[in-house]
Structures are given as C-alpha cells and as structure tokens.
Amino acid sequence: MTSLAPRALTALSRPTLLAPTILNARGHAAAVDPPSGSSRRYLDGDVRHDWRRSEIQRIFDAPLMETIYRAATVHRMHQDASRIQLCTLMNIKTGGCTEDCKYCSQSSSYKTPTKASRLVDIEPVLEAARQAKANGSTRFCMGAAWRDLAGRKSGFEKILKMVKEVRAMNMEVCTTLGMLSPEQAQRLKEAGLSAYNHNLDTSREFYPEVITTRSYDERLSTIEAVRAAGISVCSGGILGLGEKDEDRVGLIHEVSRLSEHPESFPVNTLVPIEGTPLEKNDPVSVQTVLRTIATARIVLPKTIIRLAAGRHTFSETEQAMAFMAGANAIFTGETMLTTPCSGWDEDKAMLSRWGLRGQRSFEDKEDVSVSSVGADAAAGVTAAA
Numbered sequence: 001m002t003s004l005a006p007r008a009l010t011a012l013s014r015p016t017l018l019a020p021t022i023l024n025a026r027g028h029a030a031a032v033d034p035p036s037g038s039s040r041r042y043l044d045g046d047v048r049h050d051w052r053r054s055e056i057q058r059i060f061d062a063p064l065m066e067t068i069y070r071a072a073t074v075h076r077m078h079q080d081a082s083r084i085q086l087c088t089l090m091n092i093k094t095g096g097c098t099e100d101c102k103y104c105s106q107s108s109s110y111k112t113p114t115k116a117s118r119l120v121d122i123e124p125v126l127e128a129a130r131q132a133k134a135n136g137s138t139r140f141c142m143g144a145a146w147r148d149l150a151g152r153k154s155g156f157e158k159i160l161k162m163v164k165e166v167r168a169m170n171m172e173v174c175t176t177l178g179m180l181s182p183e184q185a186q187r188l189k190e191a192g193l194s195a196y197n198h199n200l201d202t203s204r205e206f207y208p209e210v211i212t213t214r215s216y217d218e219r220l221s222t223i224e225a226v227r228a229a230g231i232s233v234c235s236g237g238i239l240g241l242g243e244k245d246e247d248r249v250g251l252i253h254e255v256s257r258l259s260e261h262p263e264s265f266p267v268n269t270l271v272p273i274e275g276t277p278l279e280k281n282d283p284v285s286v287q288t289v290l291r292t293i294a295t296a297r298i299v300l301p302k303t304i305i306r307l308a309a310g311r312h313t314f315s316e317t318e319q320a321m322a323f324m325a326g327a328n329a330i331f332t333g334e335t336m337l338t339t340p341c342s343g344w345d346e347d348k349a350m351l352s353r354w355g356l357r358g359q360r361s362f363e364d365k366e367d368v369s370v371s372s373v374g375a376d377a378a379a380g381v382t383a384a385a
C-alpha cells in the first residue's frame with residue numbers, strides 16, 4: 001500500500017473519540033472523555049484545542065503498538081507519511097549563556113567541555129547553509145546560546161542578514177535566539193524567517209526542577225510574539241530530564257491548548273553532558289520516546305513531529321519505528337549544536353532503505369486531510385488549525 005492510499009479513508013472509518021466505552025472495531029484505545037457537559041463528537045485526525053489532560057494520558061498509557069497504529073493512521077490523514085523533513089542546525093554563538101538549564105553544556109552556570117565563543121561571521125553560515133542545501137536539507141536553523149537579544153543590536157542586525165541570505169537560497173530558515181519581544185519577532189519576519197524554535201521543555205509543574213532563570217510563562221510569551229508576527233512556531237521538549245510520564249503528557253497538553261498548534265514539535269532525548277547537573281541521568285527508553293511521539297502525533301495531527309537531539313543513540317530500526325509512530329522530521333548534518341548528529345549520507349541511505357524521501361522546501365505542506373463528515377460540523381468540531 002502506498003502512503004497515499006490511507007487518504008482515501010472515509011471519515012466514517014476513523015476511530016471516534018466520544019466516550020471511554022467506545023472503542024473501534026479492533027479495540028483500539030481510541031476512547032477519550034468528552035469535555036464535561038459537551039455533546040461534541042470528535043474523530044481521530046480532528047484538530048482540537050480543548051484536549052483534556054486525562055484524555056491525552058489515556059492515549060499515552062494505551063498498549064504501545066495500538067497507540068503507534070493509531071498515530072500512523074492519523075499521520076496519513078493530514079500529511080504525506082513518506083516524506084521526512086531534513087533540517088540542519090548550526091550553532092552561530094556557542095556557550096556562555098546566562099540561563100541555568102540543567103541539561104545544557106552551554107550554560108555558564110556549569111563547568112562543561114563546551115568553550116564559549118563569539119557570534120560567527122556571516123559567510124561561514126552561508127557556506128554551511130549551501131552545503132546543507134546541496135545535501136538535501138530544506139530547513140536551516142541557526143542557534144545562539146543566550147537568554148535574549150538585549151544589548152545585542154549589532155549581533156541582531158548580523159543575524160537578520162543571515163536570515164535574509166539563507167532565505168534567498170529558497171531554504172526554510174529557523175532561528176533559536178532565546179526570548180524575543182514582539183518587535184524583534186516582527187523584524188525577523190520581515191527578514192524572511194520561516195520558523196522560530198523555543199521549547200517548553202517539559203510540563204509546567206516539572207519545569208522549575210530544570211530551569212529557574214526564566215519562567216514557563218516567559219517562554220509562552222515568546223511563543224505568542226512569534227506567532228503574532230506570522231512566524232511558524234517550533235516548540236517541543238526533552239525526555240530524560242527526570243520527568244515522569246505525567247510530565248510528558250503535560251507538555252503535549254500545554255501545546256495542544258495553544259491557539260494554534262505548533263508547526264513543529266521537537267522530541268529531544270537528553271544527551272548527558274559532563275559537568276551539568278543531569279550528567280548522571282538514566283537514558284530514556286525507546287518505548288517512552290515512541291509513546292511520546294505517537295501521542296503527540298494523535299493530539300497534534302498537522303504538526304511536524306521532529307526526532308531531534310539524541311537520535312544518534314537509537315538504532316535504525318528504532319528510528320524507523322519513530323517514523324511509523326508519526327515522526328516526520330530529523331536534524332541531519334555534522335553536529336547538532338553541541339551533540340553528535342547522523343550525517344547526510346547516512347540519513348539518506350537510511351531513509352531510502354525504508355522507502356522514505358526528503359520533504360521539499362515549502363512544499364508538501366498542503367492539507368491532504370480527508371473531508372469531515374457533516375456530523376462534525378453540526379457538532380461544532382473545530383476543523384482548522
């Protein structure tokens with residue numbers, strides 16, 4: 001069966017999310033609590049902003065293979081599941097960050113092997129972007145290790161030029177520069193920025209265990225400024241910080257309630273760094289990663305689910321399971337900020353072995369969703385992201 005075949009599914013064949021007692025024909029754990037006092041009916045693949053945490057927890061806790069099957073089905077309702085977005089991430093300013101994220105080698109709060117450096121010049125960045133494009137990456141992301149852009153006027157101007165030049169290569173351009181004001185977001189938009197990465201990292205409750213120098217709500221304010229400027233939001237989390245399943249669910253719940261789901265949801269796994277408070281954390285299991293990806297795919301049907309840091313620790317078959325569970329983007333290239341990354345040739349060969357292809361820049365974004373049944377509209381189901 002080709003990846004396009006499931007698009008022919010009728011809405012009536014989709015699992016109904018109505019009540020805990022309703023399961024589909026195969027007994028999938030498709031049941032969710034309807035919002036109390038509501039007669040709304042939901043089908044898998046509907047884009048919703050009223051998810052309850054208990055509903056998401058139920059999906060997360062279901063038998064893993066059933067959750068993956070369900071996620072794979074949802075994936076094919078809105079997206080071409082044979083396409084994987086290849087993204088290359090470059091660190092344009094390393095180390096010396098005043099934030100205290102306990103997992104990060106770039107925080108000045110910890111003594112790590114990472115050495116601080118200044119903002120790089122424009123030309124090496126453009127050369128790296130050309131190389132990424134030549135190797136099949138369609139998105140180029142630039143990361144700077146700092147809290148925000150305060151007092152960085154000339155650095156910001158330089159970054160705006162980088163954004164403009166990379167965008168002129170017909171690549172999607174992303175940056176991650178810490179907190180942004182609405183004005184700074186607007187200037188990035190005018191320079192041609194496609195997406196901005198600002199992770200929530202984990203649940204609201206667990207967050208203070210990981211970062212104390214910037215609040216959860218400050219992160220949400222930056223996400224709001226990015227969205228208001230018309231830039232796509234990339235926001236996800238990190239597994240292996242010491243969080244529990246409820247925190248993984250809490251993170252997905254938080255982004256599901258945003259006024260628009262993020263365009264991209266990175267799922268990172270901790271790469272323990274010597275000198276950081278989390279250097280001795282146990283690795284997160286592949287089953288937890290798959291559960292998180294599959295749950296995110298079901299809850300965020302149109303979002304790009306990005307298998308991000310830590311991917312190199314998983315075997316090819318485990319990565320293929322992640323694609324089956326709904327992941328459809330990877331970082332590829334020589335390094336990923338300060339952690340190892342699989343190379344382009346290695347990744348291209350892997351994708352080819354599994355019948356997957358790279359996504360084209362600015363393409364493959366059209367909605368391929370099946371049409372909703374009339375009953376959805378009558379029941380007031382939210383149909384647009």
Ligand code: SF4
Pocket residue numbers: 097098099100101104105106107108144145146147178
């Ligand atoms: S803000 Fe970014 S660069 Fe700074 S410590 Fe946190 S994760 Fe590291």
